[in-house]
Amino acid sequence: MAALDTQVIVVGAGPVGLMLAGELRLGGAEVVVLEARTSPTTESRASTLHARTMEILDSRGLLEELGTPPREPRGHFGGIPLDLTLDSSHPGQWKVPQHRTEELLGEWARSLGADVRRGHEVRGLSVLDDRVEVESVTGDGTTVTLSALCVVGCDGENSTVRRLAGAAFPGRDATRELLRADVAGLDIPNRRFERLEKGLAIAARRDDGVTRVMVHEFGRPAGTRTGDPDFAEVAAVWERVTGEDISGGTPLWVNSFGDADRQATAYRDGRVLLAGDAAHQQMPIGGQALNLGLQDAVNLGWKLAIQVRRLGSEGLLDSYHAERHAVGARVRSNIQAQALLLLGGPEVEAVRSVLAELIAQEPVRAHLAGMISGLDVRYDVGTGGHPLLGARLPHTPLLRTDGSATTAAALLRTGRGLLLDLSGEQDAEAPLHRAAAGREDRVTVLSARLAGGADDHPLAGAGAVLVRPDGHLVWTGRTTDGLDAALYRWFGLTGPAAPLTNPAASAAAQGGNTMGRLNGKTALVTGSSRGMGRATAVRLAREGALVAVHYTSNKEAAAETVAAIETEGGRAFTVRAELGVPGDVHELFLGLEAGLKERTGTTDLDILVNNAGEMGGVSVDDTTPEKFDRLVAVNAKAPFFLIRRALKNMPDGGRIINISSGLTHFANPEEIAYAMTKGAVEQLALHFAKLLGPRNITVNSVAPGITRNGNPVFDIPEAVEQMAQLSAFNRVGEPEDVADVVTFLATDDARWVTGAFLDASGGTLLG
Template identity: 50%
Template structure:
């Protein structure tokens, strides 16, 4: 074997997955077709759940000073994310996707991921016991073998097509332009601002740049192999707004559409998909990169345990079981948002009704939880505790080694059994899993009436931050540990 896992694609999903696998000690090779990063940044921040994920791996400090905002939108209609009541309820803005990718690349490589740029997958075969991959490289073709192959290679995924994954859904019905421009005096226009004939958006960036998005209704989608010309973009802007911006200088240009497709299965034998390779959609609310990162975090520890021989039976299949419904809801909500801010005057009555509904806190809380990713809940065994299946909230803790937090405990990407009642019997029951689960005895720091863990004496947290068991519960801790982390001593 050349590696235990080969990851195809060095975007957010592939780099996050590589880092997760390396934290678990798995040998990983990342194959990236491009010789250098493009520097393009469709995304300009990330949502609350991705903020939590990065914080749980100790990555936020690598991004420097970040700005967190509680203001979001659903289809261009303002939504107050502070209603979620979480320490991480807001999203991060002003961090270009290229910066996020550079941070993830540095982290993954520091951990030992073997990133090979200029390497393109030509073909591969799942041989049952391993996957053999033919790769085009600067030094000529070569073959690599690995136990598993993961396609994180975007919406036009070579891995998805070559492996024969079903990819049902709908194609784009329109084309939109995105450009970062300098040398133009363009007044800010909020997302979702409709004009006769389409939708436009403009917002200032750093270094005198302005980001614009142009959607001209009735423009049929084109299958492009090159970005649109500045003449196309500036002409569309002029037709919709009456403003001539042709004298500006674009830094980069892009075209995108409103497809809605998702694979029917995230795994076929030894080949898996994550991120845009598994689902494509209208980039409404910047959810694409965030869902991709969260796919990788869900998959990483499960694939690592499978490769190392510690996984319980069927653990790897739960990647599809848990993430496919998330992808399905992603397509649903981005399609709904597209109808709201890309349709014409005929949709104004629905916008008005939605504005009235969003004024109710319960509606805003529901939409904010959906778009942010904070409301994602997995079916993780018997029990009715309100935290079961949700992500563990950020809670400050006082332990034997001083002050810590539920977030800091997840930095190593291991399981955590948090003993909040100084229960010696619980710690003894968990001892056989010490090679993969950290047992921590602590008390919650802060006022009792603000303690989200007040109703439990212990919680078992998976490496991806989701709560797999609480005490008291209908099953003993050993059974819960075995269900998530396999039999003790297995390898």
């Protein structure tokens, strides 16, 4: 394969794109940033950095360059005053014009070696098996094509990358808007979310004499804009709402923003990723949009750097979508509530009054402040009992073994993770060094102790901790139990990175395509605690899917399936329900939706594998009505109603795979009743496929033959030899043989296959 031009192409040199470029360079990845603008912005669309963003900038050593911006402890929720002060090294909110943030991050990214190319308007995107190619046009009309392992769209709410990739961006357009302008030469009183009879007015005069005005006229729809409003429109609305004439001022910048609300279905689709406003569109109330995007970039950067260096564990990059999509959905929700409170007319006054009373209660204030500032974000990082697991590491003063002072934030400035022994004894580092060996370029190992007031610190007594480069705690322990798995999951393989010019060979060396075909997808596999179900769950997770592992009674076996998936870097959770009894589907989906919502922020289910079944194993004479009814209930009735219920959660383009049996085409008098139920399963595929074709949902049947399933008969060599003779390959099937066929049907590779019966019996049905 020809050498790539770089490893990652970032489209968009706004704050999010530049933050991502710097993070990628810290992680050792090569990056080119393409930006259509020929020069940095002079506008200041967003002027607020929240506490969590300030902590992140501190962990990259950028605050000294930023200086000492004005700090404002008071923010708002929908225009209702809200104290944002929480336990943080930088509580409250900080006023930094967006152009200054962009300038700071641009200098930082370039100093780290990021290649920032301005005047490149992206026009084309091709996603190939082993790379992406991005075509841009320069100001003089020259067409430039660059190749990389992947591309990240950080190019705003009207993202070209998102459009070219055909990424779904569901939601709604704006129905109301806020006009705003920076105006020189005004002498009007400051207003902080002043609600007047006809609308909302905001005015804030800066130290340089420029006044930012924002205004909304109650009942005035957003309409359809193709560009920014002119100042005359802003002045006219301002006068109608306030009675003041500002038309004599000098407008420096004019724009508007509405309450549009959209979010990409997937933040990652193979080699194409989205971050910032390209991934989510929301009203920029209180500066949350910019802060959300910057935090997207910091979550993604180190993961993507490990991945493109061909060192990542399977599932590492998918955790970006899983973690940030859920955060984005939560932020959108709180912004929708704020937009209603802010732009609603007299009809919302009663709600505003009640909420103002609630905010006066400390738990409510702290909850809302944590949500707006981003300080309360917690990710699902696996099992463990420490209350900070998954949360961001709070401000942590430390004393090294040599007595010098530092902080956890300072130790993260290399962009590497931190494996920290808190005993302060240098000898205690040895087991940690051994565990992290081969990942020194991604993890710093250090022994230190908590400084001053250690008994009150949340990490007191934690023993040792593992912190990701983005500052989130992913493992704690007084021994190294579980550390190897955590290091593999978050920091990947040991050893040096593969060369840039041969990504295909590196992916093969890791045991497959680390950019899985099911990234961002969710799957339910019934009966997946053992056998073919377990193998299918593991295989789907290996391709990038988040898998719900269903079981009836063997909780330990289901947990082992999840553990096997997580050991490989995948994601899974268990869900319990007995099938074939009243209320079975309802119980299953209660657990399924709760698990999906917690991990993805939605209840979308992309893949359903109806694998659970009950064997007959009795002759015709011994088949009682009760046994027959049980076989029908589990093998035929349950899959029918599971499909019907799943369709409420399944987006267009979903996949349904039913596990049938070779006995529907191969006579066995001992299994007549069982074979009848499996014949019914094949009819489900045939008729549902016709019904669901308009939604591009495929429905297929897979028929295994004699497959090793844990039955004691497979421990008898003579029996196995006899069974093997029925196969064209002279062996019995392994669960993985069937799992690979199911996985194929779950991917886009099988988009043209529906209503089909796939013989996965190893040729047993050939006769």
